[in-house]
Amino acid sequence: MLSRTAENLYWLARYVERAEYLARTIDATLRVTALPAAYIGKTNEWDSALLTAGVAESFYRTHEEANEHNVVDYLSFSADNPSSIRNCIEAARLNSRSVRTALTSEMWDTINSAWIELQAVWSKGTSTREDLAKFLRFVQETSLRFDGSAYRTMLRNDAYWFSRLGLHLERADNTARILDVKYHVLLPEEEHVGGPLDFYQWSSILRSVSALTAYHWVYRETLKPWLVADLLILNGTLPRSLASCYDNLVRNLDQIGVAYGRQGPAQRHARGIRNRLEHSNMNDIFQRGVHEFIQEFIADNSRLGEIITKQYLI
């Protein structure tokens, strides 16, 4: 297939995934900030929402202080924020238009309808909490519909695999970013500087990656920070864990390699990261430092993006 088509499919999936992640981040932050201050401590949750979205620097260039009003607007609707939800949906539709021939009609319909709704219903942002909740649900449902229609209707060929690569790379990045911002509340008890108040932080993290229920199924325990970290990093059964994303990335890259009769640096690099995750346990990670581990992962993950681009997309 055309390199440009593959590139568009890859970015299309990334934009949709990012939009959903932003919606979840806002949703989870709203829940935490709705609690009385005594339960969450003095941290500015809107500030950390910006950090997990990776847009804190650009935000503070034009804003003094982060609060619900301006962060929700910046993450959801701002035209100045290149990865606001609105811009993600706009970019997703533009990408879809340029690769219409590679999309199934269900996928196109999902993106195009979302884009139409964005203009028709959400062009002025949201004014009430209720509105905002509706908007966030709309974004998450768009992502689910898109993902579902890709899964159910696309031929299992390179177009599908490139789209999945985008999805899993973006997802791994998002999960890692949450961990990067919140790692300090995930340290084992003896090293921990916070207190029981952090319970709400943990559940908020899980909620933002839709893993709160999963946690209870997997561990059958009350929330424990190191188990939260274990779930998000190493647990292969949770779709948003780093391990799970890499299982998928390695599989999709292998499928491309087989179809094209050729392996390359992308396959090797992805396998390297997957093997490191497979041979890690939380004890080692805490020993070496969660923060360092996550930062290294984020760098490795974005390096994979560059390698894929060079090998296939240009």
Added chain:
Amino acid sequence: MAVAFDEMNIPGGDLRPAYQELARWLKETPPEALEYRRQEAELLFRRIGITFAVYGDSESTERLIPFDVIPRIMSGKEWARLENGLKQRVRALNMFLRDIYHGREILRAEIVPDDLIFQNPVFRPEMNGQQVPHDVYVHIAGIDIVRVDAEDFIVLEDNARTPSGVSYMLENREIMMRLFPDLFARHRVAPVERYPDELLAALRSVAPHGASGEPTVALLTPGVYNSAYYEHSFLADKLGVELVEGRDLIVKNNEVFMRTTEGLKRVDVIYRRVDDDFIDPLTFRPDSVLGVPGLMSAYAAGNITLANAVGTGIADDKAIYSYMPDIVKFYLGEEPILKNVPTWRCRESKDLAYVLDNLSELVVKEVHGSGGYGMLIGPAATKATIEAFREKLKREPEGFIAQPTLALSTCPTCTASGLAPRHVDLRPFVLTGSKSTTIVPGGLTRVALKEGSLVVNSSQGGGTKDTWILDE
């Protein structure tokens, strides 16, 4: 202006035969039902994303072309005559182009004046002596047809460069079949859906001689911001070929390749929807980022077929248009089946004098204009507009032609105040491959939605209709 010929109603109350069943159906169908279907159609168009861009319109970069749900109907007999006329016309266009870029017999016979060719910016000296596969220059032609009475078909304009609109012909039919299955059941409408197959067959038949048995075809688009982008992606999808942009193609050793995830892949035939001027920055406009550097040298080497060929603009130029009846006679020795609109060439002083004296009666068009831009419709224009135009015309008479205002035929159309006659034209699409010329029965009917308006261009408030040819 005389009362226009209506394609459904005969003055005195009778109906023309092709419309009898439709008229019965309209009588049985309540107006609300029609309005409901109209809204449904609009929703479908928007959801599918069948939009076009209007240049210079920053408000809404994507718009829908209004769709009128009342079909325009022609009998099989009428179509047969039109079809023969179209084939004849396109054969002549191709022979004319082959002659202009080789022996130039028509110039030596003094049928067409030299300077109209050689001083014409759309004449491409790069094509002199260049062989194109099977001597086909115009693979896809869109010939704009109007009617003024029950007998004749008149050619308003030949489009031999990159005619658009065929996706509307196909989508309009799809949507009509979805919305009005009962109406189809009461008619025998000739299908149009084989157009993509015929187009692909035509394109493959003209692959360069060195191409493999399974030539690779690609559709070259200027990109998502082009007004006809929807059509490009629609056609690429229906043809099952790659939709490429200039940056996806690369020329190496005079062969054309596309960049794929598996490396470079050779392309044999390019159905290009990029104008000559932009197609190769090394040959034409150096500032073009839409084209492919080196494409013209691959073309000269005979390694790629471009459809349509480069330089076809010389055949559909409005200045050449007035010579078309002579061109048909010259190459085919036949009387033209389709008529031309009588045309005054402002470059000729006698014609110019007449035109200047009768501006308020005439339609004056720029020789190199298109899309209905920059033309004067005398009867509809204010005095001031006419005077301004007069100055323009005096300054550069060779840039204009003039024609009488035609009373274009009308068809019943949904309007705010119920069904009413509105002026229409028709663009059928004529395909030419190595062996044959084919036309799917139908075309794009454009309708001027404003009462009394004669401008059917979508960029100026025109809409479209499904076009039915009855298979009797």
